Amino acid sequence: MSLIRSLADTMDAGSTPLQIWKSAIECLPQFGLSKVIFMDLSQRDTPLILTNACDTWANRYRHAVLAGLDPFARNCLTGTTTQTTGIGHFEDHEHLTQVELDQIAQGSASLGVRTGMSVTIRPDINGAGVGLNLMTDYNRADFSQLRAEHEDTWRAWCQLLYAGLNAQSAKNQPLTLTKKQLDCLAYFSDGLRTSEVAYKMGLSESTVELHVRNARLSLNARTRDQAVAIAVRAKFI
Incomplete structure (x- = not known):
């Protein structure tokens, strides 16, 4: 049985978003990810932001997102194109401002991550979309190799998580x-x-x-x- 089908069976035991989230993140080490952020900003009154980072970091991050200060939401949720993330990919982001780069550097240091990639599930031109930031502590070269090996599974995991959290889709x-x-x-x-x-x-x-x-x-x-x-x-x- 594939990892995705096995995960789906595990997620069936959880009836709440928190239970589904906990079931999903338990398998992250199996495909090389250390930190992940899920955000659904499509419902502006009640945005959903989940992460396996510590509560202190998570609360600070949620405030930044809701205040419109998060570069990930502004730059990665506006379209479906996958973008690299993290301090290890700075050279890919010459279009970002110095303030945004500083935010990324601070976030990477706080989380203990260096590289990552975005997966946008539902884009929104104003950044009020749905997507994930998948992160690791790998350097740029090692992340590229890891991505080549696991990207299909990463994307399937993202979609399954979204299907589980968005009950109407399933x-x-x-x-x-x-x-x-x-x-x-x-x-x-x-x-x-x-x-x-x-x-x-x-x-x-x-x-x-x-x-x-x-x-x-x-x-x-x-x-x-x-x-x-x-x-x-x-x-x-």
Whole structure:
């Protein structure tokens, strides 16, 4: 059974966001992450910000986000493009102001992290989106290698966490998928790539992509990973 399916089973035991969050972060060491921040700023009155950092740091960070002082929310939640984060990736961020760079340096030092990457689930042009900052204490070169090995799992984990926290995306979801659509999503949940799924199913890669696209539309998912997460969470696969 894949890590993602196993995590989904574990998360079923938690009925509250806090229980789901605790179940999710327990598996972080299995794929090399040390710190993570989840933020859903789409509900401006009640934004949800979760982190496995200490309470003192977390409370200070929440105040900064709500005051509009967080560079991650402003720069990483406005679009779907993944961005590197942390002090180890400073050279990638010449567009940031010195104040923003200082904030990143202070945050990295406080958390004991050096590198990371963003995963945006729902972008918002004003920064009121949904996304995560996945962080490690690796240097730039080692992080690049770690990312190459685990990025697919990281993204699936992010989507599954979001599906768990956003109950409407997984509960009462009608099963309107075809068998081939379900088979495609099941293979992707087990970590296979498009070419491997196509070989397993005896289909062309373009046909697999078409099945996944139709599955996304049926599940109202923005990405393949989100469709997999919703399907796993709803026990369709």
